[in-house]
Amino acid sequence: MMDKNARPQKPQVDMKVLKRVLAYIFKQYKFIFAIAMLCTVFSSFAGVYGTLFIEELINDHILPLVDAVKAGEAANFTGLLLALVKLASIYLVGIIANFSCAYLMVIIAQGVLKKIRDDMFSHMQTLPIKYFDTNAFGDIMSLYTNDIDTLEQMVAQSIPQIINTVVTIVSVFFSMLVLSIPLTLFMVLTVGCMVLITKYIGGNSARFFVAQQQAFGKLDGYIEEMINGQKVVKVFNHEEHSKEEFDKLNYNLRDNARKANTFANILMPIMGNLGYLQYVLIACVGGSLAMAGVPNFTLVGIGLLDLGVIAAFLELSRAFTRPITQLSQQINSIAMALAGAKRIFKMMDERSELDEGYVTLVNAKYDENGKICECEEHTGIWAWKHPHIAEGTVTYTRLTGDVRLNEVDFGYVEEKTVLHDVSLYAEPGQKVAFVGATGAGKTTITNLINRFYDIADGKIRYDGININKIKKADLRRSLGIVLQETNLFTGTVKENIRYGKLDATDEEVYAAAKLANADEFIRRLPQGYDTMLSGGGANLSQGQRQLIAIARAAVADPPVMILDEATSSIDTRTEAIVSAGMDSLMHGRTVFVIAHRLSTVQNSDVIMVLERGRIIERGSHDALIAEKGKYYQLYTGAFELE
């Protein structure tokens, strides 16, 4: 539980992360980004010019005309017309610049976002299984949803806005200095107060938004757990309790959300009205000074404070306050986006799976001398190509599926060894079964064979080659796997089977399905092999999903298979079909089975009984039964398989 009194922190702008986000922009879009920023500058200038034009309009055109008419002269509007044409052209440039900037920023933001997304996913593909075992799926998912969304906001909106804001502030400030230094100083004073207020309110708002997110996360977690166990809630009449706890979390969220929203809501009226107050003050103070005939100091010299100057200054004051009050909000939103970006980069900084292997798997054939050699075409024969750098030679070893573990120790974390001194060998075509309780280390052994996890020392040999020397991709291609949890992908049945061999022909797919005993039920599906599977095959039964997974492994046709039998109870009839499918898949291959069914265990060549990471018994079924040890107990049902 978190300390309830801990005040949530206001997010801070992380410069390192910001630099990295900007690097993404500069790398691909240096030129476009420069143009976009230039456009922003033009567009802000046009805005400032428009504001300044009011002074020109009143002082240089309207007032002289009024005086002229009063003096009885005819009014000549040509000057005004010219000035307006000039203004219109500058406005036109501003509008075009504004549009170009918005348009270019779309290109940049979307491009950068796509690049980051693709980089994230590509990098994630290279991460070791350990990463996925130690990070919650929900957390990884939110990188792709929430975090990337806020980042998008930042690149597409906050960055150009903040540049626009800064340019406006600077140019307005200089224009104000040109108009009047004393009034500008007065402005700076009042604006300073306003900035302090914005900082306070904006900071609180950001802080409570963080608190709101936390409260939201807690409620979300609770809802998720309860809704998933809703049937249990019903069966135990637990509804009232569940409501009580929900209300607590719900009210906590409400209170935090109210505070966060209140601060966000009151910022605008406060800033707006302070702006007006400032306006009044400047008008009255400036007016009084003008009346008193006080000289006006400006950047360009000394003059008189007159109506036009004050009128223009008033307009500028509003153009000055607005961006300044927005600035702190923009900085807050950037800080929040960077917090998400930080999580994204953390994932992208995770170390990839290390692969120093150089032995590769190639198509092979026997030449006329009966020696094995590499060839281009698919022959059904595979060989390990083993370059020896020191001698400059290459040797070929035929892939047969001989796997040996020699005194393997292993722990997922250093201080806790889960496998102790495990030795075993599987000759080509042999079937090795692992039997033992949950946590005995069955799955760990298979994780080591296909190098989901690495052992420090090369004590595992495949066809006589240290598996650390084999390229991971080639090693895994030579190993088939059927897992307990059958993960199917959105797509047709055919596509799912083809996952085992992407270039498999339809005939190969059908043959694999037949081998797996899956053909019959697939043909009975509404669209046969073209039936769409969604939600991981939620529309199929557990047994049917398994059959497809078996077919998927069958189409890959690897010499070595790792099978993790499903534990969940399927009925006797389906079980018979599935195990027949498994049996035909195992035929003629080296197989490692994590066994949960007696029938599989029995006809294995070797059975390994594991207990707490050690092999405690090994031998054939008959030998182990005769031994009357743990296996015997297990077999007679006196001890849990799972």
Next chain:
Amino acid sequence: MIKKLLRSVREYKIYALLTPLLVAGEAAMDVLIPYLMSKILDKGIKGGDMGYAWKMGILLIFVCIAALVFGLLSGVTAAKASTGFSSNLRHDMYYRIQNYSFSNIDKFSPASIVTRLTTDVNNVQNAFQMITRVAVRAPLMLIFAVIMSFTVDRKLPFIFLCIIPILGGGLFLVIKFAHPIFEKVFKLYDKLNNVVAENLHGIRVVKSFVREEHEKKKFGEVSGDIYKNFSKAEKILAFNSPLMQFSMYFCIILISWFGAHFIVESGNNPDLGMSTGLLMSLITYASQILMSLMMLSFIFVMITISRASAERIVEVLDEESDIVSPRLDPVREVADGSIVFENVDFSYAKDPGKLCLSGVNLEIKSGETVGIIGGTGTSKTTLVHLIPRLYDATNGSVSVGGVDVRKYDIKALRDEVAVVLQKNVLFSGTITENLRWGKEDATLEEIKHVCRLACADEFIENFPERYNTYIEQGGANVSGGQKQRLCIARALLKKPKILILDDSTSAVDTATDAKIRKAFREEIPNTTKIIIAQRISSVQDADKIIVLDEGKVNDVGTHEELLARNTIYREVYTSQQKGAME
């Protein structure tokens, strides 16, 4: 639909109503301000009457303070109303869900319920706040500003009337073209998330088939689609701001041109017509009017987005629980653990053509142990779910303790009929907390007792923290067999008259399974025990065994009787004995 949602406003109604009033006050003040400013400028500064300027200035300050107070209060009430409303909405939905029957629960996937309670409620909350504040403010500002500008001058405001349809039409076109693309993008987002989620769940499959490149390609295609469509939509949106600028600039230039003429005509005297101060106030009104239009278009988009969310929320609120206690005199006592099924048919779809159970007649005496055997899809689970009235029989009747289950108070019935569900769940919390679901005030002694019965005491005592061991969400840190035994203990704590085990010992070894059954026989002899199992050994010593096949009772008898006469039973038996007999 809206009426249904608004029912959740309740105690926040006063704030929800105050907000628009306060906002209206703020808008009125905001519109007055430029007018007062023009006075200061014209009569005060330009007229050289600083006394007047200060007087107007002070008036203006009061108006500002009023605007500020209105603004602050409306900000506070709007936040209070909208967050209170959303909190009530979640409350109402959650309470409604707690009353759902099993068949109601089956209709929604858990993930969709979670989204409705979280994301959808958030969308509605934002829309609600927008409507009470901005949707009131924007049109009011528009109207007030137009009125004020006409009081300033009779002719110039026609410029606004020209530009409003241009800007409005432009904004409309932008929304019209961009919105459908955004909808498409949202769907693509779902697709992208699906690719990521499947990849995360199946990462072992991806890696062992060396399909990383294939997955990257798949992801790249979707992210490319998003890029294309999102860019297209955003490029259309890029017209928004220049459009707004164009309208504003257009107004300024025309006001300047015609305004200058009028000022010259009036001699810059506000009493005779146009003046420089009024000119400046008109420019402010122009920006107020155009901003309001912009806001309106923004709200329009916001409301269309939240409409779908509102619909999904109402779906949850509208779902009526189809199983409720009888309103008149519900029976609150369950006499004993006898069960009678009389001509029971059942269909999940309530469709007599799609029956899962048909013509079931059964009689179970109080205290009997009954086994149920049958393949998957033979409706074993469905059958036992009718006993605690988790579903209602489509035809016929189910009685417990001699009374039709539909006559009981549901809570009373379910307190006496404990079900250990097949897909069972433990919740995050200690073992004791989990077990107390069965009986809130159970003492540690009682808890230890039921754990002994369920053969869970041994492994619990082996945990370092024993009964205070923290169970992770979903029971992730205990094995399948341990989880099943904890679930049995939890049900036993209820001391029910009927105990139903739905395949609840499948991951428990046969010896322990036998031990649990022995404990049941000896310690709770008066409780009716119904055991669904795949393993014959789990049911063979039952008083009677029911063989289900295709939704019908195929046979009822003891182990010996069934072995002698029932082919299905014998088939299952031999297939399971095959190994052990050799």
